Amino acid sequence: MLTERQKLILRKIVEDYVRSAEPVGSRSISKHVEMELSAATIRNEMADLEEQGYLEQPHTSAGRVPSQQGYRYYVDHLLQLGERLDSQEVAKLKALFSERVDEIEKVAQQTALYLSTFTQYTAVVLGPQVYDNSLRSLQVVPLGEHSAVLLVVTSSGQVHNKTVSFPDDISLAQVEKLVRLLNDKLMGVPIYQMRSRIIEEISHEVARQMRDFEEAQRILDSLLGAFVSDKDGKVYLGGTTNMLLQPEFHNVEKAKSVLSWLENRDSVFKALSRESRTDDSPTVRIGGENELAMLQNCSLVTATYNVSGAPVGVIGIIGPTRMEYGRVIGLLDVLSHEMSKLVTKWYSG
Amino acid sequence: MLTERQKLILRKIVEDYVRSAEPVGSRSISKHVEMELSAATIRNEMADLEEQGYLEQPHTSAGRVPSQQGYRYYVDHLLQLGERLDSQEVAKLKALFSERVDEIEKVAQQTALYLSTFTQYTAVVLGPQVYDNSLRSLQVVPLGEHSAVLLVVTSSGQVHNKTVSFPDDISLAQVEKLVRLLNDKLMGVPIYQMRSRIIEEISHEVARQMRDFEEAQRILDSLLGAFVSDKDGKVYLGGTTNMLLQPEFHNVEKAKSVLSWLENRDSVFKALSRESRTDDSPTVRIGGENELAMLQNCSLVTATYNVSGAPVGVIGIIGPTRMEYGRVIGLLDVLSHEMSKLVTKWYSG
DNA sequence: GTTAGCACTCTTGATCGTTGAGTGCTAATC
DNA sequence: GATTAGCACTCAACGATCAAGAGTGCTAAC
Known part of the structure; x- marks a missing residue:
């Protein structure tokens, strides 16, 4: 069990690391405004957090990096939803769905595209597949x-x-x-x-x-x-090459393994459709929580969209484990609801 | 005008460089069996070839690398067609087309896939577009x-x-x-x-x-x-990530620019369909001969397939300028003819 | 419980020879 | 006159060495 102080520190570390992609040291944390502790104290707490498995050290005398468990805790307990979601951005997104559409495929494709440019990650949309289709x-x-x-x-x-x-x-x-x-x-x-x-x-x-x-x-x-x-349901991808923007994929080997995986739409479909829940909130799969070897360095955030309660499709984001979970979850939440509305309207009208 | 000896040397340099991706020196050329000249002589010839624009030197005291003009000369005058095309390979390819097909799209997709795995480059197939279709x-x-x-x-x-x-x-x-x-x-x-x-x-x-x-x-x-x-004709891609195998694209920047271009099927379609000729032999566009900035480091080899003389589709290979032109041209030649046959049969039957 | 201080570790970047591949030129050779 | 051996020269690549800096862990004082 983490103390409030440890939670705060963990949160700061995750957020710092997500921004900078570099191990964060005790000093930089202690400089944060909300933080009234000295670097030494932070160091002690960090040592504890590491012992409990929330942090990792690339090598002695380097700063700390969140472990998979650390991200998991962050996503489950430390995320203030909506905090990072700019209302202007939301408005912009919603606007995309206000236009009258006459092809649902175009919408799916566009959604993937916008989502990827908004996030700088890779976006996937599984086209509406209606199970109670007749x-x-x-x-x-x-x-x-x-x-x-x-x-x-x-x-x-x-x-x-x-x-x-x-x-x-x-x-x-x-x-x-x-x-x-x-x-x-x-x-x-x-x-x-x-x-x-x-x-x-x-x-x-x-x-x-x-x-x-x-x-x-x-x-x-x-x-x-x-x-x-x-x-086979349809798979729409956006920003596959955004993967290459992330420092963790500057290594061509790693980049290649993920990109070739994305190339094969069937496998993407399988991976995403497995995530299909009626859950209201997006699902987050961090690193090794994915079964696929090529996604060990990646996180997959997915949300389903529904028609009258039944899931009909999935939208998702694939990025490095070092991902802006707050923003991504927020965006997916908004978008999946918009998609639900749109698709529902489409099917009924 | 090049002497026979210069042609031989240029050919060797291109072929060596294509294989190794490293600047080739005079000594390694003189070691070739067919070559009965000393390194010093080769050096003189190389200097001449460079002066005439067929070779380039990354820096003094490095070996030579073919220039764009060098590749062009190689493709136009030095290529022994079929030389590098393994007859076993050809048989294998032809076998792919012997199966009874009931979906022409599948064939296009498969062709792109095989072509890319055979060559380790990226393959594109523009689906048959029938102009006299009614x-x-x-x-x-x-x-x-x-x-x-x-x-x-x-x-x-x-x-x-x-x-x-x-x-x-x-x-x-x-x-x-x-x-x-x-x-x-x-x-x-x-x-x-x-x-x-x-x-x-x-x-x-x-x-x-x-x-x-x-x-x-x-x-x-x-x-x-x-x-x-x-x-919009259909575009089938195969082996997009093969691009990353090439040393020239280990630089993530360059890789990204080509890969994002490939991501947008419309632009690929435009680039390829422009190449559509009734010409019997494949077309080769080397580096800067392509208008697009992202293809400056690439070569594009294309061949059309026809139905009763009218071009209906294009198959192509995108790779680094340092490409196995002989093999690629050979493969495309075989494949475009097979495609022509298949599609003709399909439309008439 | 917190923090200042300090010794220690380890990466990073710079500097600097060394090595080796490759060139260009010259003079000898065929 | 063409070819080649020889040699001085250039330059990237590599490795060793070093200093700087960031960060840690521990101890002792507050």
């Missing part, structure tokens, strides 16, 4: 005799398309008939149930109407692909 | 009272979708009616003419049928977006 319409547009584009439009306005080619002995007319049938039967069915519903309930009906079970099965197989392949 | 079908799927998804399916099977929201005082029924009309009128019209055709020919007809010109105009404006926004 089928609005299934359309088929013929291309040739044995190929067609299949379009799946969901209730949230997302479109998945897939070009399918079907066996030579199946005619376009048969496919169209089948699609009409599917449309009747599946309208309003949640996307995630789609596959099983088709298999369990529809196949036999299809077979009955089409008189040939084998044949129907083959067509269905072709069509099913459209529901499978587009499972 | 409208196959225009579909509208309503979402709410005042929003809908508009789907544009082209004759090549590409699908563009755009969510549009239209003014409050325009009903869904009106939009549907309009879309039906557009479908009738525009089926088979080339995509690139679409916009002008809508404006010039269709508007008045629409207005007549819909009795209210103003209103029709407003809806059309909403819909037109679908044809405009998707003009």
Whole structure:
């Protein structure tokens, strides 16, 4: 358990270090206005804090640096939320969401971009993925005799398309008939149930109407692909190269490991979507709290945005462990709520 | 004009430097098997080559480094094409294209990826953009009272979708009616003419049928977006962080400038699409030959792929000026032809 | 409990030879 | 006349040495 004084000192150290990226010494802390203690006293406290694992020393006779545990404590107990969030800034952010939008993807992309320029870190937005999304319409547009584009439009306005080619002995007319049938039967069915519903309930009906079970099965197989392949949600990145601005990534090795990770959107998606909570406040993962090796030097702050309580997407910031947690959490908090509002409005209107 | 001996020496210097990234000295050149001259002679020739602008010296008493002009001469006159292209490698590449594909985008993405891992440079593929593509079908799927998804399916099977929201005082029924009309009128019209055709020919007809010109105009404006926004061809990148492997980009400043440029797909698209020629062989742009400041240290090698003679896309490699031109040109040559074949097959079948 | 003082540690930056690679020039050689 | 051996010279890179400075831990006094 930390004394009030230790908390104050820890806080100052974290904040100093976040600003300067250099180990902070006892003297510089004691110079702070609120601090009425001598350097020697601070030194003693710092030694205690180090013993308890909140601080680390790069080497004897260097200042102290917050440990992972130190950051964790800072985030959990010492952060005065909103303190660092400039109200002007907030207004500016909110303004971004006031414009009428006609493409939700643009908003996601823009959000990532602004967030990254505001923070100088890397921003990620996972595009809205609606789990309770249902089928609005299934359309088929013929291309040739044995190929067609299949379009799946969901209730949230997302479109998945897939070009399918079907066996030579199946005619376009048969496919169209089948699609009409599917449309009747599946309208309003949640996307995630789609596959099983088709298999369990529809196949036999299809077979009955089409008189040939084998044949129907083959067509269905072709069509099913459209529901499978587009499972991957969209990932929007902003300011990936901001990583290079941070002194901790002046080492090209480290920079490369993080940047190559970011290059692969699938892995980013996985990492972020795992964080998806209905929690109201942003989640913070510091350094080694991330499972991925390349994120050991990084912190990941994420917030979900919701539509009527259900999480539909994530926005996040990736930066060095030495991160301005207060500001980032504040920004994500504001933005996730704005996103929620916007997306809700979008889906309902 | 260079003597044969100077050409040989220049070639050796370029090749040595490309391999080692270190200035090459006279002695190391004279040690080459084909070289039967002493270091002193080479030194004299090198001095001449420098005077003529083909070589540069980082400082007195360092070896020589090819100048931009030196690389240019190398690429134009000294390159033995195919020499460095391992036939095994070629076979491997061709194999990638033999699989049956059902999504042309996947192919583009994969090509970029393979190309970058093969070369250790950054690869770019501009997705096929078909100029003689025409409208196959225009579909509208309503979402709410005042929003809908508009789907544009082209004759090549590409699908563009755009969510549009239209003014409050325009009903869904009106939009549907309009879309039906557009479908009738525009089926088979080339995509690139679409916009002008809508404006010039269709508007008045629409207005007549819909009795209210103003209103029709407003809806059309909403819909037109679908044809405009998707003009931007798709850009697929592979191995962006490979840039960091090159010693010339161990300097974080330089790395950042190139990487941030790559981050913005629009600018990449612009730079690459400008290179689009029907030329059969790849184009090479060395260092300052690029207009962009961030590419001054880079070279850009591009090749187009065609469908029946018309260029539809570009594949390219971005790397340091100290690049393995022979290998890269060879690879791009093979790949662009494979792409041409594949895409042609795709469009015709 | 707090602090002044002091010895000690360790990084950082500067200075300074030393080494070695590489050059340019000259004079001898083919 | 072209080629080459030889040699003096240049300069980056490296390592050793040194002083300065920042910071610590400990002790003794307040």
